[in-house]
Amino acid sequence: MNVRVLTGIKPSGTPHLGNYVGAIRPTVRASRESGIDSYLFLADYHALISTHDPARVQRSTLEIAATWIACGLDPERVTFYRQSDIPEIPELTWLLACVCGKGLLNRAHAYKAAVDKNTAEGRDPDDGVTMGLFMYPVLMAADILMFNAHRVPVGRDQIQHIEMARDLASSFNHLYGPHFTLPEAVIDEQVATLPGLDGRKMSKSYDNVIPLFAPREQLRRLIMGIVTDSRAPGEPKATDGSAVFQLYQAFATAEETAAFARDFAAGIAWSEAKERLFERIDREIAPMRATYDELMAHPARVEAMLRAGAAKARAEATPFMARLRAAVGLRPLDTLATMVTAMGTATSWGTATASTAPAKAAPPVFKQYREADGRFYFKLTDAKGHVLLQSTGFDSPKDAGQAVARLKAEGWAACADLHGAVTAAAEADKIEAALARLR
Ligand code: TYM
Numbered sequence: 001m002n003v004r005v006l007t008g009i010k011p012s013g014t015p016h017l018g019n020y021v022g023a024i025r026p027t028v029r030a031s032r033e034s035g036i037d038s039y040l041f042l043a044d045y046h047a048l049i050s051t052h053d054p055a056r057v058q059r060s061t062l063e064i065a066a067t068w069i070a071c072g073l074d075p076e077r078v079t080f081y082r083q084s085d086i087p088e089i090p091e092l093t094w095l096l097a098c099v100c101g102k103g104l105l106n107r108a109h110a111y112k113a114a115v116d117k118n119t120a121e122g123r124d125p126d127d128g129v130t131m132g133l134f135m136y137p138v139l140m141a142a143d144i145l146m147f148n149a150h151r152v153p154v155g156r157d158q159i160q161h162i163e164m165a166r167d168l169a170s171s172f173n174h175l176y177g178p179h180f181t182l183p184e185a186v187i188d189e190q191v192a193t194l195p196g197l198d199g200r201k202m203s204k205s206y207d208n209v210i211p212l213f214a215p216r217e218q219l220r221r222l223i224m225g226i227v228t229d230s231r232a233p234g235e236p237k238a239t240d241g242s243a244v245f246q247l248y249q250a251f252a253t254a255e256e257t258a259a260f261a262r263d264f265a266a267g268i269a270w271s272e273a274k275e276r277l278f279e280r281i282d283r284e285i286a287p288m289r290a291t292y293d294e295l296m297a298h299p300a301r302v303e304a305m306l307r308a309g310a311a312k313a314r315a316e317a318t319p320f321m322a323r324l325r326a327a328v329g330l331r332p333l334d335t336l337a338t339m340v341t342a343m344g345t346a347t348s349w350g351t352a353t354a355s356t357a358p359a360k361a362a363p364p365v366f367k368q369y370r371e372a373d374g375r376f377y378f379k380l381t382d383a384k385g386h387v388l389l390q391s392t393g394f395d396s397p398k399d400a401g402q403a404v405a406r407l408k409a410e411g412w413a414a415c416a417d418l419h420g421a422v423t424a425a426a427e428a429d430k431i432e433a434a435l436a437r438l439r
Helices: 017-031 044-050 054-070 088-096 102-106 109-120 132-145 154-177 216-224 243-251 256-266 270-296 298-328 332-340 397-410 413-421 428-438
Strands: 003-009 036-041 079-083 151-153 184-186 365-370 377-380 386-390 423-424
Touching: 003 017, 003 132, 017 054, 017 151, 017 243, 036 298, 044 054, 054 079, 054 270, 054 298, 079 109, 079 298, 088 132, 088 298, 102 109, 102 132, 132 154, 132 298, 132 397, 151 154, 154 184, 154 298, 154 397, 216 270, 243 256, 243 270, 256 270, 256 365, 256 428, 270 298, 298 365, 365 397, 377 397, 377 428, 386 397, 386 428, 397 413, 397 428, 413 423
Parallel strands: 003 036, 003 151, 036 079, 151 184
Antiparallel strands: 365 377, 377 386, 386 423
């Protein structure tokens, strides 16, 4: 199976060098390797959290889509789409929200930063915090888990979000079986977080960005405006903490960077250092500018690419979502015919966790029920109703459900620790065959 690489960018402003270095460039490179399936998208639902300006969202969507293509993305080779064209993503967001502890989201950096700022300024802690901001990590987890991505190339600021996606995937898998791959963040160690004009992280929210496709003269002007210390020409300069140096490093080879560091130690003038930085960045960006400008002048072409990408993405998302819906119990009611059988004096407390196959296929069935002793049981029966497994009583329906989910996911032999919770069992191979069939 190919490695699945997925990443997204919010269309909430003009793409900048930080987006390019942190996400676009590594992802485009990876998308050209063999054995990689890439999923790249415009996170426009996420953009609605930070901007309420419809024209800006639309314009930025075009700019970021054109950027991906200008930076070398081949939409035929990858799956390139707009988040809001995939209705399965918000649907999955809800399923994940239902297994997500509120405490997990309370610890999200962006939410905590908003709360801390409000508190420091004497306002209500949640002043101005929308549910969109609070739920941001859940929507992002849905983006990633929808396509079972293995790797997610992002800037350092996003690591916590990927960890949360892993947490949500584990919680869901634990409850409903192994549906999701646990994703990993991929960070370009050399780059870390790219600083902006004022030395803080380059970010639309700090208004300190260098637009990726700024015309050449504007690019030079912006670079000349980067904040530095006041050391004069001839005075040695520290590379640590220098935005000029960090930006250079993100574009240059190791040898070029080492030479630049030597020039810092030898007291290069800031104006010359900035000129070198400008030339180095422009050398990489200039060849892509023409494609960008061409696409910006023809939005219909970009729209057609995104629609084709959405169709490709939904060909996977729609059947996967159907499987997830069935897993959580959002199932057609006619499948109940295969599950409900007489239970004597038992009190039925829920439907079985059987597959959603039609009745005529007569699959094996797990039945979960509550006995008069108040405890929760399950049994596995074959197509003819013969009992293959009968459990002892569990304290809660959740415990019984988790045992069933594990048996379904892992098989009988792999769940040796559950054998003690079973009072009757048919031959192991019959049980394994039934469980395999349910899977
Ligand atoms: P966004 O649009 O804020 O940033 C897009 C990507 O650019 C990286 N980045 C940076 N990298 C280095 N230095 C910087 N100064 C800098 N600024 C931004 C970000 O780390 C990010 O990788 N939440 C995401 C969008 C998203 C997403 C996803 C990403 C939504 N769903 C699923 C991956 C997987 C974001 O902040 O985008």
